[in-house]
Structure formats: C-alpha cells, structure tokens
Amino acid sequence: MDADKAVCGREPDSQYVELAVEVFAMLADATRVRIILALRDGELSVNHLADIVDKSPAAVSQHLAKLRLARIVATRGEGTRVFYRLENEHARQLVTDAIFQAEHTLGGTPAHHLGQPVPVTP
Numbered sequence: 001m002d003a004d005k006a007v008c009g010r011e012p013d014s015q016y017v018e019l020a021v022e023v024f025a026m027l028a029d030a031t032r033v034r035i036i037l038a039l040r041d042g043e044l045s046v047n048h049l050a051d052i053v054d055k056s057p058a059a060v061s062q063h064l065a066k067l068r069l070a071r072i073v074a075t076r077g078e079g080t081r082v083f084y085r086l087e088n089e090h091a092r093q094l095v096t097d098a099i100f101q102a103e104h105t106l107g108g109t110p111a112h113h114l115g116q117p118v119p120v121t122p
Contacts, residue, residue: 043085
C-alpha cells in the first residue's frame with residue numbers, strides 16, 4: 001500500500017500537492033483555458049489559435065510559452081510554422097472537469113448531465 005501512495009501521489013501529504021497548485025495557477029487564466037479547449041482535438045498554429053481565442057498572435061505566443069514551460073503543451077515545427085498540441089490528455093481532462101464544475105454553479109441540470117456538448121466560446 002505504501003508503494004501505491006508514493007506512485008499515485010493522491011494523498012494529502014504527497015510531494016505532488018505543490019506541483020498541482022502550480023498547474024492550477026497556470027490554468028487560472030481564461031485565455032490559457034481557451035487555448036487548451038481549442039487544442040483538445042489536435043494541433044494548431046499560433047495564428048489559428050489567435051483567431052479561435054480572439055487574441056493577438058503575440059499574446060497567444062506569450063501564453064503558449066508559459067504552457068510549454070509547464071509541459072502542458074508541446075510543439076512541432078513544419079518549415080517556418082510551429083504547431084502546438086497538448087502534451088497529454090490530463091490538461092484537457094482537467095479543463096473539461098473545471099468547465100463541468102462551473103456548469104454546476106449555475107444551478108439546474110448541467111448540460112454535461114444532459115449529454116449536450118460543452119460550448120467553447122472566446
């Protein structure tokens with residue numbers, strides 16, 4: 001049982017708690033959440049992401065740099081273009097769960113309980 005605690009890190013005294021807080025801090029920005037939602041189905045260029053989240057390419061690049069340092073997104077170069085993708089499925093799931101939790105704050109039956117898609121709006 002102790003080996004499971006060390007591996008999964010989901011105990012209150014886990015060494016990963018502080019790192020999890022850093023992940024939440026990184027995601028405590030609406031533009032970054034929108035970027036992650038935009039990337040959930042595959043990779044996109046900075047310009048395409050900028051169009052989706054209705055921000056300048058320079059602003060999106062700044063956010064992507066932070067997400068890349070946090071290992072939330074990864075890159076792939078193709079000529080002079082750079083494409084971004086989610087590093088793994090956990091950021092996508094974390095943001096999706098946060099959206100679902102947000103739906104609960106509105107009262108009533110949330111859309112995700114009705115089988116409706118989660119809207120993505122900038």
